Amino acid sequence: MTIINVTVPFHLIKKIDDYSKIINEILKNRVSFNILKFSTTSEGINLLLDIPEEKTKQISESLMRNEIQVNKKGRVVLDKDLCIHCGACLSLCVVEALHYNEDDEIEFSEDKCIGCLICIDSCPRGAIKESK
Ligand code: SF4
Numbered sequence: 001m002t003i004i005n006v007t008v009p010f011h012l013i014k015k016i017d018d019y020s021k022i023i024n025e026i027l028k029n030r031v032s033f034n035i036l037k038f039s040t041t042s043e044g045i046n047l048l049l050d051i052p053e054e055k056t057k058q059i060s061e062s063l064m065r066n067e068i069q070v071n072k073k074g075r076v077v078l079d080k081d082l083c084i085h086c087g088a089c090l091s092l093c094v095v096e097a098l099h100y101n102e103d104d105e106i107e108f109s110e111d112k113c114i115g116c117l118i119c120i121d122s123c124p125r126g127a128i129k130e131s132k
């Protein structure tokens, strides 16, 4: 299985269950998949999905044909000078790449990060940034 991060842009959403466009497109491929996270971002409704690796290209292409954004995997960095250790980012990270250490300070484990970028918008201090 592989993880993809997809977004239904706000301009396509007229009612809340419009996010099911994503589900319907994936089901056309007759595969089982997991929804790891459902959230809203500044861009639209966002789903983090665990799909069969061998179907990644096919599913991504069918989503994009329906104007659903398939967000690229990225890398993030944590600016420890800006972080106030509020914990707002923690619950969004399904792989626990962001976690508290024994001193109750947030730490980022780059080796666990899958690059979904969902945490970026959650930080009120802008301490999590996409790394180019
Ligand atoms: S991008 Fe953020 S939320 Fe996604 S896996 Fe990495 S640390 Fe966790």
Ligand code: SF4
Residues within 6 Å of the ligand: 078, 082, 083, 084, 085, 086, 087, 088, 089, 090, 106, 122, 123, 124, 125, 126, 127, 128
């Ligand atoms: S949301 Fe931002 S400020 Fe709060 S713990 Fe996470 S990185 Fe630090």
